[in-house]
Amino acid sequence: DVKVTQSSRYLVKRTGEKVFLECVQDMDHENMFWYRQDPGLGLRLIYFSYDVKMKEKGDIPEGYSVSREKKERFSLILESASTNQTSMYLCASTQTGAYNEQFFGPGTRLTVL
């Protein structure tokens, strides 16, 4: 079974802190994604990566950056957390050649105070 894991299920940070969210997949997938999910807004793509060290902006990249140094790991970085970044963050992965089916991690609920 595909397994996507995220470093924390719940995280509480203070405004201005640097925050790292980690995602690891064990199926050798080339493509990895970070979404945020908010009530009434659905899933919105923040960044994605289609290869090691390759990244592309999604629909809402402002205030975020990413890092992909190894194929299995994709990190989301909040350089200076703000209260409007309080959200559920979901990581997903998919292999090249698949018809877009993405496998999701359990999510990290981030609260910024």
Next chain:
Amino acid sequence: EDKVVQSPLSLVVHEGDTVTLNCSYEVTNFRSLLWYKQEKKAPTFLFMLTSSGIEKKSGRLSSILDKKELFSILNITATQTGDSAVYLCAVGPFNSGGSNYKLTFGKGTLLTVNP
């Protein structure tokens, strides 16, 4: 810009009812439409549709795609309380390069099944 619209946004039914969830889309170079179920955790995959008129079925759930009218429906028959969840629809385009695997999601339909 790719767009996915789901309706209704929320729905309350009684156990045993049949429900139909709708998903309409606008996407350049359509490749696939996917349905996910999300309870209080990560979305789990239900169906992937790529061809018009071919019904996909899994137990009490079924789905079909109409590429001419640009929509899909997800049917759930004999609903159970365990079907209560947010149902997400997503479309994937066929693009060249790295963005080939992006999905655009709708806002979801919140289904509540009461006993």
